[in-house]
C-alpha cells in the first residue's frame with residue numbers, strides 16, 4: 001500500500017521535533033502533524049539539563065545561538081523557610097519553550113520535513129499500516145511516533161489507561177521581569193505543591209508551579225491563591241514581590257497525570273511525555289523527551305536499513321531501551337514528589353540535606369541522565 005511518508009509523527013513538541021530532525025537528517029521521509037502554531041508559550045519550568053547538549057549539537061541544533069542562561073546552582077526551600085543549596089552535578093540552561101520549540105521547528109523545516117498544522121483525531125493500525133485521520137485529511141504510514149505530550153485527545157482515542165483517572169495536579173506558569181540570579185534554579189515548596197524559579201533568555205524570570213487542585217479551588221483566582229498559599233514560603237513571597245508579570249495573565253493546564261504509561265501502544269512508539277511524565281521537580285522531562293526521540297529514531301533507522309528486523313523486534317527493543325534509560329528516573333521522581341508534598345517529610349528532608357550537603361547532588365543524579373553519547 002502506498003504511504004505518505006516513512007515516519008509520521010503526531011505532535012510537534014520537543015520529542016516530535018527532535019525525532020523529525022534526526023530521521024530526516026538520515027534521509028527518511030518524515031511528516032509531522034502539530035495542532036498549534038509556532039512559536040507558542042508552554043507551561044514548563046524551562047530549566048533543561050546539559051545532558052542533551054552533545055546530541056543537539058550533533059543534530060546541527062546548537063542552542064547557544066538562542067543565548068540561554070547557564071545554570072549551575074540549585075536551591076531548595078521548605079514552606080517553613082528552611083533552605084538547602086547544592087551545585088548541580090551536570091548543570092543546565094534556561095531557555096523559553098517559545099524560543100526552543102520554534103528553533104527546532106525551523107531546523108525540521110530546513111531538513112525538508114513536511115509539517116502540517118492539523119489536529120489528529122484518529123489512528124488505526126490494520127495490515128501493518130497506520131491510517132492517521134486529521135481534521136482535514138487521511139494519511140498512511142508504516143511507522144507512527146506518538147509525541148502528543150502529557151494528555152491529548154489521541155490518548156482518549158487509544159483508550160489509554162491513565163486518561164480516565166482524574167489527576168489532582170494543575171500547573172501555572174508565567175514570565176516576569178525582576179532580580180534573580182542568572183545561574184540559579186530554585187525549587188520552593190508550599191502547601192499543596194512546589195514552584196520552580198529560574199531565568200531564561202533576555203533576562204526573563206520563569207515562575208512555574210505545580211499545585212494540588214483541592215487546595216487551589218478554595219481560592220477565587222490565581223492571585224488570591226498565590227498570596228494566601230505560595231506567599232507562606234517567605235522565599236517565594238520575595239520572588240513574587242520583586243517581580244513584574246510580563247504575560248497578560250499566567251498560563252494554566254490541569255489534569256497532569258504521573259500515572260504509568262506504556263512506551264508502545266497499538267504499535268505506536270511513544271516518545272517524550274506520551275511515554276511517561278517525570279515529576280517536574282526533577283527538572284528532567286525535556287531532556288527525557290529529547291533523549292527518547294533519539295532512541296526511537298536510531299531504532300527506526302535500523303528497522304528501515306535492515307530488512308531482517310521485524311516490527312515486533314523494533315517494539316521490543318524500544319520498550320527495553322526506554323525502561324533502561326527512564327524507568328528508574330521516573331520512579332525516583334515519584335518518591336521525591338511524595339516526600340516533598342508532605343509538610344513533615346519536607347522539613348526533615350531540608351534539614352538533612354542542609355546538614356549533609358553531599359546528599360543533594362547525589363539525589364539530583366538519580367533523576368538525571370549522563371550526557372547523551374553519540375555513536
Ligand SMILES: Cc1cc2nc3c(=O)[nH]c(=O)nc-3n(C[C@H](O)[C@H](O)[C@H](O)COP(=O)(O)OP(=O)(O)OC[C@H]3O[C@@H](n4cnc5c(N)ncnc54)[C@H](O)[C@@H]3O)c2cc1C
Nearest residue numbers: 011013014015035045046047120149152272273280285286
Ligand atoms: C509544571 C511543569 C513544569 C515543568 N518544568 C520542567 C523543567 O523545568 N525542565 C524540564 O526538563 N521539564 C519540565 N517539565 C516537563 C516538560 O515540560 C515535558 O517533559 C516536555 O514538554 C515534553 O515534551 P513533549 O514533546 O513530550 O510534549 P509537548 O511539549 O507537550 O508536545 C506535545 C505536542 O503535541 C501536540 N498535540 C497534542 N495532541 C495533538 C493532536 N491530536 N494533533 C496534533 N498535535 C497534537 C501539542 O500541541 C504539543 O505541541 C515540566 C512540566 C510541567 C507540567
